Amino acid sequence: MKKISLFEIFKIFFIIGIQLLGGGYVIVPLLKKYIVEERNWMSEEELIDYYAMSQCIPGIIAGNISICTGYRLRGFMGAVAAITGIIAPSFIAIIVLANILSSVVNFKPVKDAFFGIRISVIILVLVTIKDIWQKSVNSIFTYIMFFLILAVLLFLPVSPAIVIVFSALISLIFYKIKGVKND
Amino acid sequence: MIKIYFLLFYEFMKIGLFAIGGGYASLPFLFYIQQKYQWFGIDELTNMIAVSNITPGPIGINMATYTGYTTAGIIGSFIATGAIVFIPFFISILMVKLINKYKNCSFIAGIFLGLRPAACALLASIGLKLLYKSVVPFSSNYKSLILFIVLFIPFLYFKKNPLLIIVFGALGGIIINRF
Structure with missing residues (x-):
């Protein structure tokens, strides 16, 4: 098979990056269209594997899946091309927007709009909490984890990184104990 | 300035390593950075979250670029964005290499059992603080x-x-x- 060019990889991920709006999982149908269906560069099974994997490792899901796909297509440099391609559109858009915003942010209508947008952000955060809650807090163990950590966080300024490491350890211990029982 | 660059890289590398569960997972980390370093105000941070939401691209990447830019200009945005994908980059490549060995990562599923509620609690504490600050x-x-x-x-x-x-x-x- 002909070697896929790095620029081609960058270009496709750039195009996908422009179309990514909202959650990271939106990238899956886009990759399916551009890489699996239109170009036949890899199979749909591989894509699904990479998606599953991207969720169980640290990092932004859309970023991880781009790195995996890029690596699969052209090795290390392919991964670099894919991740820079997916990042570039948001990078440019944010820098442009940041500049526009900083020059208009002191106008009263803009200030007022952001006053309201801040309330929107609270609602968005609440919606996200509800979504994660419904998917993941559903057993005695998960209820305890949630309320214990929330209680600690409300009263102590603990670093989020410590919370994550701590709960990973607790979960692993819980999983081992439960696993032994099942045997 | 060099010190800020270094701190930016360190903090965003940590986000890349520990923020688990979708685009909003990095929020608690950003609020933590806000409190610890005061590089930007809380209102500024919520504005950045809003803009990141309506800009194309993964929200996590958008927020890293934006906060990096606000903190230390264009170099800051390069550093923050690079740092957030730094560790996942190598882990992803490793996973592709090992994929056939660990196709069903069951012990990872075990870890996630408690990690998702933890991520949810992290976000809930931010939600409650924001609610208290601006709505109560x-x-x-x-x-x-x-x-x-x-x-x-x-x-x-x-x-x-x-x-x-x-x-x-x-x-x-x-x-x-x-x-």
């Missing part, structure tokens, strides 16, 4: 409370569309501040 009467002005209640209605109907919630928020903010 007496701790802020009554306009925020009115707006919050009014915005909950479009939220009930368009709950899957962040763009609409933000547009409604902007309009609501402009209208309510006329009185």
